Amino acid sequence: MSNPSVCRRGFLGASLVTMAAAVPVAASSSPTGGQDAALMDVLARYWKAERAILAMEAGTEPPVTAPEYPAWEARFDALIADREQAISQMADIRAMTAEGRRSKAQIVERCLPPRLHFPDAGLDDPEIRLALSLARDVAGGAA
Numbered sequence: 001m002s003n004p005s006v007c008r009r010g011f012l013g014a015s016l017v018t019m020a021a022a023v024p025v026a027a028s029s030s031p032t033g034g035q036d037a038a039l040m041d042v043l044a045r046y047w048k049a050e051r052a053i054l055a056m057e058a059g060t061e062p063p064v065t066a067p068e069y070p071a072w073e074a075r076f077d078a079l080i081a082d083r084e085q086a087i088s089q090m091a092d093i094r095a096m097t098a099e100g101r102r103s104k105a106q107i108v109e110r111c112l113p114p115r116l117h118f119p120d121a122g123l124d125d126p127e128i129r130l131a132l133s134l135a136r137d138v139a140g141g142a143a
Helices: 004-018 037-058 069-091 098-115 126-139
Strands: none
Touching: 037 069, 037 098, 069 098, 069 126, 098 126
């Protein structure tokens, strides 16, 4: 019997590896304390987790039967959770500047398409919430 989280992880990992070259080195050029300071802090945490995930995906995954596999899987799963938490937090922070909106849009463009391949994607899904948050930001909070 296959583990659904492993299948999803493999699918997401494969799509992330193909986008590795597009990972920004820094999330923002805004000075600390700007209008989007809280958003930029969360974005930095997102990109840190994203780079670590990509590094693990680029490396060799130990065999499931190897003694080091549980630690490898736990680290990978923790990074996925960190990234998802950052996405959820971004959805709750309004982007006040064009740079903040662009930064959110970058995440939406990167994360939303792979997420839509899963039938359980719903309005409470972090990637969907982030897309709706960005739409509110751009619309000026009209919706």
